[in-house]
Amino acid sequence: MPQNKLSWGEALQVYLKPRVLAMFFLGFSAGLPLLLVFSTMTAWLRDYGVSRTAIGFFAWVGITFSIKVLWAPVIDYLRLPLLTRWLGKRRSWMLVSQLGVALGLLGMGSLNPQLALTQVAVLAVWVAFCSASQDVVIDAYRIEAVDKELQGAMAANYVFGYRVALLVAGAGALYIAELANWPMSYTVMALLMGVGVITTLLVAEPDHSKVKAQAASFQHAWVDRMLGSGEHGPLKEWFVRAVACPFIEFFERNGRFALVLLLFIGIYRLSDIAMGVMANPFYLDLGFSKSDIAEIGKIFGFFCTIIGSFLGGLLVVRYGIMRPLILGAAMVAATNLLFAHLAQVGPDKVWLAVVISADNISGGISNAVFIAYLSSLTNQAYTATQYALFSSLMTLPGKFISGFSGVVVDAQGYAQFFVYVALLGTPAVILAVYLWWRDSRGSKAASGT
Structure with missing residues (x-):
């Protein structure tokens, strides 16, 4: 911060x-x-x-x-x-x-x-x-x-x-x-x-000069530890240096807490991704025309996403990462309740615009802040590998759960589905608050206050 x-x-x-x-x-x-x-x-x-x-x-x-x-x-x-x-x-x-x-x-x-x-x-x-x-x-x-x-x-x-x-x-x-x-x-x-x-x-x-020597020392130590100090093939050494070391470094740096971080990465966008596949069918089933969806959902939504992204960037610059991270998680979960309300209201264009603006602005904020957060978790000696791991992990749980979204909608309707999706976002909010508290406690300990 x-x-x-x-x-x-x-x-x-x-x-x-x-x-x-x-x-x-x-x-x-x-x-x-x-x-x-x-x-x-x-x-x-x-x-x-x-x-x-x-x-x-x-x-x-x-x-x-x-x-x-x-x-x-x-x-x-x-x-x-x-x-x-x-x-x-x-x-x-x-x-x-x-x-x-x-x-x-x-x-x-x-x-x-x-x-x-x-x-x-x-x-x-x-x-x-x-x-x-x-x-x-x-x-x-x-x-x-x-x-x-x-x-x-x-x-x-x-x-x-x-x-x-x-x-x-x-x-x-x-x-x-x-x-x-x-x-x-x-x-x-x-x-x-x-x-x-x-x-x-x-x-x-x-x-890269600052991290190059540090990375070389770390890799050499693990090559000796895993392969021994004697003769070993270049392919094995490359695998340890390029493939194993990025993951070893992440777990060594964070200890058991690395599992908490990976869990948080996997669930932060759970609510957002789980509802996404049902958005267009929801608009159509509710009675909106394709032009309504294009004009309000896509074009208007595009500008709302951009506004949200820039707001997210400003919040990180001004307040650091952790507090905007909580805000983004809470907003994404809460906007699903607006979708649930829209399901009760029916094809009202004003309400559609309200819901789209809230959903896209909150999504823009959360995405910008979350990308900044994932970036802060990487070691610059292994940036590409570690961030690729995080970016793959952050979508997998949501994509898996979204496969059952149609089953829930068919069984209980759209309104109940969006309430469930909002509840799916609650663990991410709680864990974000915990990470903020842990980060604040660590900052106070480091400063001696």
């Missing part, structure tokens, strides 16, 4: 710092490929007459984003020939992954799905792999580029850029396909990856 609380004006000025501004463009680069291998791609495939069964199998492409922790150690540890010396550890991997996405999108746009569906699938997996790799390295760069106090602002700008990219890759790509054709649409999207490439070439590489 900052030693001196900043004024609101001083807090706002952090968004003008070059590296904070750069996160908008890197967030855009990270968000652009996502829909191009998901909903936009499925529209393209269906437009070419691909069967629904075949399109359904393309959902498996998304598994790539859930298992990025498996190759994050390679990004953390492996130097790229020539590029690492020229650009540095993070920017070299960033550039390679961005160029990989762009080439993959160009390749997809050059194919006819009716004649080359297998090749489209292979390239979609390639784009997803490169995109997930870009996520890993951008997350690592964001954490290493600035001090902890600025992580909220970095996260807010990242979310802003990411959301803008989703609009471009969703509505923008469909609009281009309608006016021209799908090859042109994917070609334009590939060219827009140049935003990330240019940003990567312009930003400065973070300083």
Whole structure:
């Protein structure tokens, strides 16, 4: 937490710092490929007459984003020939992954799905792999580029850029396909990856000199402990240094409390993710039109999310991470009660706007603050691997529970479902309060008060 609380004006000025501004463009680069291998791609495939069964199998492409922790150690540890010396550890991997996405999108746009569906699938997996790799390295760069106090602002700008990219890759790509054709649409999207490439070439590489010696000493000690001090194969040594050490360091640094932290990471977004899959069916079943959902839920909701993200960043700069973390958890859980009320009110556009604004602002605040919190848990010697672990863990429980959401709605109705989802958020609020209390007690002990 900052030693001196900043004024609101001083807090706002952090968004003008070059590296904070750069996160908008890197967030855009990270968000652009996502829909191009998901909903936009499925529209393209269906437009070419691909069967629904075949399109359904393309959902498996998304598994790539859930298992990025498996190759994050390679990004953390492996130097790229020539590029690492020229650009540095993070920017070299960033550039390679961005160029990989762009080439993959160009390749997809050059194919006819009716004649080359297998090749489209292979390239979609390639784009997803490169995109997930870009996520890993951008997350690592964001954490290493600035001090902890600025992580909220970095996260807010990242979310802003990411959301803008989703609009471009969703509505923008469909609009281009309608006016021209799908090859042109994917070609334009590939060219827009140049935003990330240019940003990567312009930003400065973070300083790794402070943690390099510390990491080398830690890794050497564990290589000797696990493999012995004698001769051992280079592959075994690489596995200990690149794969085992990031996890060992996290548990060694936090002790048994690491399990509490992992539990908190897994449940913080439980309420948010569990209700998400039922949102659009809820609006339709309640009687709202598709245009109502598009205008209020998507466009109006987009701006509310951006507002929430920037508020989250400001709160972290001004008050530190822990208190906004509690606020975000409480707001996300509480807004589900508004959905329950909307289920009783019916298709009232005013109430829909109230609910959407509350849900998206609270989601924006909680996401920005939570990203800053996860960033604070990493050791900069193993940023990519540890953050990839956290980001994978934070969605798994929610995705699992959300699979039963339809069962609950069919059995007890939407109103009861949203009450249950609100209750799912209660443990995260309680645990956030406990973490704040523990952090405050540790700060007082350190200061001798």
